[in-house]
Amino acid sequence: MSEYLPLVVLFILSTLVAAIAVALGHLFGPRRPTERKLQPYESGMTPFGPGTRRMPVRFYLVAVLFILFDIEVVFFIPWAVVYRKLGLFGFVEMLLFAGILEIAFVYAWKKGALEWE
Amino acid sequence: MSEQMILTQTDLAERFPGKVRRDERKGYEGYIVEADALLQVAQTLRDEMGYDYLSSITGVDYLPDGYMESVYHFYRTTGGPALVLKVQTPRDHAVVPSLVSLYPGAEFQEREAWDLLGIRYEGHPDLRRILMWEGFAGHPLRKDWREPYYEEDAKPFKSRWPDGHVYRIEDKNPFHKNVDYPPDFDPDQWVADNDAALYASLAKIQSTLDSSLKTDTVIVNMGPQHPSTHGVFRMVVLLEGETVRALKPVMGYLHRNHEKIGERNTYIMNMPFTDRLDYLSSMSNNFGYALAVEKLMGIKPPERAEYLRVIMAEFTRISNHLFAIGSLLNDLGAYFTPMLYAIEERELILDIFEAVAGSRMMCNYFRFGGVARDLPEGVYEKMRDLAFERLPRRIDELDLYLTNNEIIRARCEGVGVLTPEQAIAFSASGPLLRASGVPYDIRRADPYSIYDRFEFDVAVRYHGDVYDRYLVRLDEIRQSIRILQQALRDLPQGPILAGKPQYQVRVPPGEAYGRVEAPKGELGFYVVSNGKPNPWRYHVRAPSFVNITALETMAKGNKVADVVAILGSIDIVLGELDR
């Protein structure tokens, strides 16, 4: 696992650098808050209603599609590395898997899951 | 032309006896209609006589005579002169029936007349103030309404140099002491209640949407401080996800009561003031105002001046359309690249304006009966080079890179469609109208100046979408280049001003409506003179203001991104919209 060591170090380092930058900005910048200044920006008007809302349902559909595909694509990756060693069985098996995925894709398309409206 | 349309103007008084009479006042034209017959007359005009286009609605306060007048200018989209109707109503109880049911384009103009003149339009579906804020005291265009800085009724103010010295108004009226408030009014605490009513009306629509499906709808302000609104225009939109379910335009953030100031000014003082309307095309503004006042004065500019006027107006059209196309592309998200290339050509045109008028944007070039200065040396060659060589080449280049771009076509085609019927009904004008398949160009339909001498085509497209509005602008640039080439070829020598230059002009009493095909649409100036050095009434029919009436219809049901593109395709300038 020693090759993962640099990743951990880099993660700590990069977060630290970014955090220091934010802290420096906090340190050097002036702070003269006024009520108007702290208002969330809405084209110069006082915002009407809260700024955080429920997501429109359409975005959830995209997220579900993403889960469908991304998770399955992740299965492809280890297979792609070793499929020559797996022989014909592994190859056909994966083609079947891809076939099922594509059927699901066509189904989603026909059902209109890919339409925005 | 159908049988019915041959019904001529003279019949109108006979057809509605006792209700309609000719306007017999000296210098006036058209008919005076009794208020209760207005709807009936308008219906006849629209359905039988072919006056399908309601160009302008405004009001005049005839204070000495004790009545208000609501003035209507009707046109036929097949061309021809105006038919003017007037409705007189007492000042203390000014009520006129609304024409919105017949001409939806009257909506904002009637609201404006209510706001500024206090003429109540009975039957208007949404009669609120439009340029001033709700709760504003009085109607500022009434002649007895006086602004906080009031000194005298008309410039030049004699009080400014009582003993040979000029006083600045700031010395006489120091800041903070120049406004009178009612005793119980604190301007710092007061909040205009426009927004409450506005949000409430949107919330009503919201409730009807929410019941069907449990999606969150959001009311979002786009503007006044928003990059896509080309200034300080504001749209309050009701969003469902990305889709705009309802939209309310709010304007007036740049309102300075142009018309009141214009009525205080002398005639010539208004010439530079018109520059500030549509500050991207000041030459066209000058043109319209000069036409209106010349009509009243009954003078005509000499040949060379007419040619120079046309040349400048067409250069203005090109520069304005380049800017419009550039900003439309910006609204579509092409991060300034097309804009900057389009503006490059505009700069060259502004160079010419600077050479002839001394200013790049606020040209103040036209005078009553001519133009201010002749061409300096070398400018003619520059203009020839632009019109014959450079502009045609660069326009082809823009065309090549933009017109068939897949993303532009995908974003613009079929978006924000305005059918020809709607376009006419909403009194749309300019590229907005012509992109909807109505070949109505004032230069052809009701020629002014010397436009009848030039050969050019009226640019027209038929789909009424954002893409066609872009194409119409491109076509119009090409036609303007054609006109420029002819005008530059034929430009005669001679004087540039009828008579000698004068500071004060003598304008006989009467009314005149001068309208030009400004780059953004029909720009009209309605001027009423009572023989004094200042106009009694000075009204601007601004194309941006009237065109925006159709925005809500076009925007509904589209995505946020489309609404921005639609607004960009109308091509508004806030200096003109808010006046």
Place this chain on the structure above:
Amino acid sequence: MSDPVTFVAKWLEAYLSGLGLASGWIAVIMAALGVIALGSAVLLLDILLVWVERKVVARFQDRLGPNRLGPFGLFQPIADVLKLLLKEDIIPQGADKFVYNLAPILALATVIMLWAVIPISATVAGSEINVGALYIVAVGALGTLSIIMAGWASNNKYALLGAFRMVAQMISYEVPMVIAILIPVILAKSMALTDIVESQTVWYIVLAPIAAIVFLIGAQAELGRAPFDLSEAESEIVAGYHIEYSGMKFGLFYAGELLHALTFGGLFATFFLGGWRGWGAETYPILGIGYFLIKSMFMYWVIMWIKYSFPRVRIDQMLNFCWKFLTPLILTVLSITAILDKLMSGLPYWAYVLGMLLSNLVILYFVYQAVGRYARRERQRVADPEKFRVNFPVKSTASPSHLP
């Protein structure tokens, strides 16, 4: 002195073991030093990128760009950083303070993290993990998280809309992009980026041009650059998710975005342009760094070129393009590549390369035809002349439907 980096590393290691440290500690110290060197190099590059981007854009747009501060305006980014440091740090009312502050930090940190696995020369790579491709995908997705955090925590409607859009876009385009990465993985038979570079005796852009194009489009979308800059759509939602950020926090988003673009340039170079490979790069690894930087910068330039040339697509078009075009296309290419790779495994390498190239070109031809047909059909639907005939005089039948 053919490889100064290895030389220095060897010397350090020898020095540290000379001090009598345990080998485990030496590994930790070496990792830390190496990564600090890498991180600083990347951050320095990032500061330079501010200048590069502004200058290049200016040239695209017929302008001069920064030219006041230092030669060719080279010191401009330093002035920018100083200015950002001195700006007021505003946290809007109702914001979730912790998340709000964390988002920009994460935005920059995740981008730097990506550089850990990119092989910069034959001997220099932050970490040679054997699941490099997977790591890229995983850490790349963390960047999305920072945007959701920023959009949600800002208590601003525009920011929220921007975050919604960005999430929809990023997770959508991740699908074709991951599959596009899969194709070099199939060709190289390894997920380690070092192996992928080493196996590119012929650049993979020749073997898999479609995958390269799809990867570039996906990268453009992941970066949120035009024509896919919906998340910050200046003309619609003003600045999107980072609208409420000021000063250095905004600066971190900005720096993160620029570095992200260069990173994707570097990834493109690694996957498709042979990474550090070039004439003499194996004997003189220091040359490899130069080659890699040139290729990355070139791809960065291409990304900028696209960004500053095109208008923005709409959200439905953006998703349609991904789900109905890119995803099926790249799935097909993946299957064909896998089958061909299986079938041609016995052939000499030049034939293998030729076969791959030809298959790609054939697919590209058919796709081009299909897209052209689709576009023509769309045009016809829009331009139906009958629908738009006007009869004069027009009776204004339109009622003001929008009025109550």
